[in-house]
Amino acid sequence: MAEIKLQDIEKYFGDNYVIRKLNLTIENKEFVVLLGPSGCGKTTTLRAIAGLEEIDSGDILIDGKPVQDLRAGDRDIAFVFQLFALYPHLTAYDNIAFPLRATRESKASVDEKVRAVARALQIEDLLSRRPSALSGGDMQRVAIGRALVRRPKAMLMDEPIGALDAKLREEMRTELKRLHLENDQTTVYVTHDQVEAMSLADRIAIMNEGVLQQVGTPSEVYDNPANLFVAQFVGSPVMNITPANLQSADGATKVAVGQDGVAFDFPSAIEPQLSGAHSDLMLGVRPEGVLLAHNKTAGHVAVEAHIIEPLGAYDIVDLKIGNAFLRARTASGFVDRPGDMVWARIDPAQTHFFNSLSGDAIHVRLDE
Ligand SMILES: Nc1ncnc2c1ncn2[C@@H]1O[C@H](COP(=O)(O)OP(=O)(O)O)[C@@H](O)[C@H]1O
Ligand SMILES: [Mg+2]
Structure with a gap:
């Protein structure tokens, strides 16, 4: 020993x-x-x-x-x-x-x-x-x-x-x-x-x-x-990583993903914690942290299902979000066919933020 x-x-x-x-x-x-x-x-x-x-x-x-x-x-x-x-x-x-x-x-x-x-x-x-x-x-x-x-x-x-x-x-x-x-x-x-x-x-x-x-x-x-x-490197299917922008309007906090900025709701507690990263922000979320609904739901954004990969126990659905793609993990068969519209949100509790210049994680607490 x-x-x-x-x-x-x-x-x-x-x-x-x-x-x-x-x-x-x-x-x-x-x-x-x-x-x-x-x-x-x-x-x-x-x-x-x-x-x-x-x-x-x-x-x-x-x-x-x-x-x-x-x-x-x-x-x-x-x-x-x-x-x-x-x-x-x-x-x-x-x-x-x-x-x-x-x-x-x-x-x-x-x-x-x-x-x-x-x-x-x-x-x-x-x-x-x-x-x-x-x-x-x-x-x-x-x-x-x-x-x-x-x-x-x-x-x-x-x-x-x-x-x-x-x-x-x-x-x-x-x-x-x-x-x-x-x-x-x-x-x-x-x-x-x-x-x-x-x-x-x-x-x-x-x-x-x-x-x-x-x-x-x-x-x-x-x-x-x-x-x-x-x-x-860790996790399969891999974590979604996308450039992100913090937006704040009318007291609501949103994070826009991709280049043309489809925005998702986030708790306002993240704002002061991310203010240091400005334009160098990256958002990471594993497919299980991208949550889908069939019907219009508060806090969700309408998105198009682009590709569906059936993996048996679950599906991975590629969502087209403006110019960006996010992969979501769903129950198998949840989305019928490519081209279908679904409602998506990003679970803040499963979201990671990174400084794109250093690559380092920015640890964010949601309850501050
Ligand atoms: N005996 C050696 N002589 C010269 N370069 C080596 C030798 N062994 C490994 N390297 C180099 O060292 C680096 C690390 O290799 P290695 O430890 O085998 O990596 P890994 O096991 O993670 O694949 C590589 O760039 C490899 O080319
Ligand atoms: Mg080796």
């Missing part, structure tokens, strides 16, 4: 400034997901923790002790890669047992550990097979088993299920979660898939271009994204 602390980590590959002053603490037993687009520095960060990559400055501490001078093999950390990297000539059993062979453990003790891990991963009946006779998911179970069998201080996983097909990925996600609940092992897990991050993480650390954007629980980053990047 271990706490991993990253302090002011910097890493260059030549001129490429890949990790930019990264500060992050992974608590003992915590499952932290590093989430970000391809090339943002996730793998490099993980490799630095493992000791497979040298850093240019900063400190990596495990349980309070700096580990830069420790070789990878002495850090007691296990690493699971996206590609299975099993020994093809060894059975699943021997692949899992491999890390224990060097430790001069008794055969009985090795056997006990291999079988315990295999039981947890539900691959007991596959132990005699070679990798070529295993499915992709089972190969990755074996790879995870090999990492777990030593009971390392911490587990690092780099897109461990990224190469699997969608259905298997979903299954493995559930299993990884269960495994973590059973084993309580400090885990740093890398993915570019926000659904995976949301479903697995105790906390998500979101990176972009080597810069840590936000760290928080899945609901914190979903409900209170720190900036435009996080707002658009």
Whole structure:
């Protein structure tokens, strides 16, 4: 068990400034997901923790002790890669047992550990097979088993299920979660898939271009994204983002969206809080925060349904709002056909505001 602390980590590959002053603490037993687009520095960060990559400055501490001078093999950390990297000539059993062979453990003790891990991963009946006779998911179970069998201080996983097909990925996600609940092992897990991050993480650390954007629980980053990047990276279907203008007339507060300004009602409490952003205001609202009615309703604006995407459990309806589009999530079949007029409002409680220049969220309270 271990706490991993990253302090002011910097890493260059030549001129490429890949990790930019990264500060992050992974608590003992915590499952932290590093989430970000391809090339943002996730793998490099993980490799630095493992000791497979040298850093240019900063400190990596495990349980309070700096580990830069420790070789990878002495850090007691296990690493699971996206590609299975099993020994093809060894059975699943021997692949899992491999890390224990060097430790001069008794055969009985090795056997006990291999079988315990295999039981947890539900691959007991596959132990005699070679990798070529295993499915992709089972190969990755074996790879995870090999990492777990030593009971390392911490587990690092780099897109461990990224190469699997969608259905298997979903299954493995559930299993990884269960495994973590059973084993309580400090885990740093890398993915570019926000659904995976949301479903697995105790906390998500979101990176972009080597810069840590936000760290928080899945609901914190979903409900209170720190900036435009996080707002658009987390959540599916993605949050609507549109330029916005604050309008105030006859004591009523409205926010106009898009370029030619169809305006929606908002509580007047937002006015003083947004006055600093002036013309640099962006509004963000997830599709579930765009509320529709069939008939003319107070506080709603008449809009045209442009495209309807039926997704089974619900529909996503593209609304034409002047020159802008907003996507709304509705009950399936709520809007009959494209071109229909409906009545829309934006739920102020589900609205986010951003400064378009900095990209930073402007935290607005509705009850002030
Ligand atoms: N060994 C390397 N040599 C040179 N550049 C590298 C090396 N490894 C990664 N990079 C670069 O560092 C950046 C971050 O890469 P990486 O950590 O692999 O990102 P991610 O895992 O988030 O996709 C990328 O621009 C990548 O091209
Ligand atoms: Mg990577």
